[in-house]
Amino acid sequence: MDTAYTDLIQRMAPDTRRFLLNNGHAVPAVGVGCWMGRVGEGEHVVQMVKNALEIGYRHIDTAAMYDDEVSVGQAIRESKLPREEIFITTKLAGKDHRRASAALDRSLQKLGVEYVDLYLMHWPQAERESGEVIPPEGSPTFVDTWKDMEKLVESGKARSIGVSNFSIKNLKVLLPHARIVPAVNQIEAHPCLPGHALLAFCKAHGIHVTAYAPVAKGKLGEVEDLVAIAQSKGVTVAQVLLSWGVQRGTSVIPKTENPQRLKENISLVELSPDDMEVLDKLHEKSGMHHSMCGFHSPALGGSAFGWTYEQLGWDMTLGGIVKSS
Template sequence: MINLKLNNSIEMPILGLGVYKITDKKELENAVRFAIEAGYRKFDTAQFYNNEKELGEAIRKTGIKREEVFITTKIWNTKQGYNSTRKSFEESLEKLNMDYVDLLLIHWPGQNKDRYLDTYRALENICQSKKAKSIGLSNFEIKHLKDIFAHCNIAPTVNQIERHPNLARNELVNFCKKHNMVVEAWSPLGRGKLFDNEVIIDIAKKYNKTPAQIILRWNIESGISVIPKSVNKNRIEENIDVFDFNLDKNDIERINSLENGDRIGSDPLVFDF
């Protein structure tokens, strides 16, 4: 496993398991066990996913030490604002049954600058209390990031965004890198939409890998963290088996050519709540 060094010198695994929409307790428990056995050490949840409690229990059942796993959660839109963020975060810690999280993010910026600045101020307070080792953002565009950088006392470490070959977000990725932020891709596999793409299939055959492995590797070789979601044992194992090959420059350019602006989620420049 490759670790990425965040701007606060904390190391974060480049690949983890996303648990979006996994609310069945047994299903989540099995997925976490499969992941730990396969070598995963990072798990990404959120208040909105409604499974923080189940994730915490599943991790404890594996017997792994808390300090050996990297846990991310996110402040949901309806919980934003300074006081509400701090209160809801304490509730998240209680559900996870943990003393701290490794990374705490604001889930969406929305269009209210004062609101997300207040929310980020709460994240800074939580970080200073050591209850979140690192803080960052999710779905923040350049204009939102500029607001954060103009007012923050603690620099955000991560920006988690939708990124896959149809939506590479190069300008945003470059802005984040320039400001020493790690980019993390949610839905890095584009929910499987590209698995039957001729270019991806052709490249997969060349390396004797699956389409999913090719797409994850494409992200990783750009220094992008990935959190593919799965509950299937074989897929969980497949998704982490991406550290034994490198893509040729020509193949990376072929994947880059698949950019067409297609989104799975909302556009953060217009989405509000």
């Protein structure tokens, strides 16, 4: 890494913008993701979250399924930051859909906090104890689960509740039954899978979108159009991707254990309308429209985590996956 670049990153102030949610709470635009590529607690999680908090991150994304809430909680305590300064998201696992309250209590205990800022239904699919996935019409449905999650706001243990991996199709099923409109829908979003229609639908219904895999797993570093924009701004492709994400109105939760990249990922730049258009349209180029999480893979046989793409509301046209209709 050249010295001029390192100096630039050190000088750039961490991004402190926030997005207002539909209930008056606000979420920091940039957070750190805690899916470490494998399930489990560990010193590497503690160190990553401590480094992030030191650099200026105030938004942490974890999940019961990542099994690293204890490490996240340890890092928060060791940071000595006041609890109210940090926005903590965790997620309800599929096997806990019929016991959301007990599952949240377990997450709170592991994190060592009294409340989370955001509790998400991780996926619309519920699972039986055996791990078998329950079909959409089986019990509990995601509507049943949502009704239980609504009670968690009244209990004060979750400031906001939301969903994750919900398509327009499934939001249309949920919304007529929702006393509380989800504050957030967390979805895979980057220029290869921008989900323009889903983002527009969510905005129209007051649902904030958080983008996961926002640096496309680091796999777009050599795409010419992106390199050209990055060079013109004197930043990296990852910074261009994250700046685009925030500028289009999504919060972003990149994961990196590398302290230099942690600093880089929260140092954003302003993109021009022309730059934004290049990123908005990148997925239209041949071979570019696809998930970075492998969901378009033929090996999955037209389904993800037990539901068909149709049940998930994922349109698989355009040579890749469009998880938006």
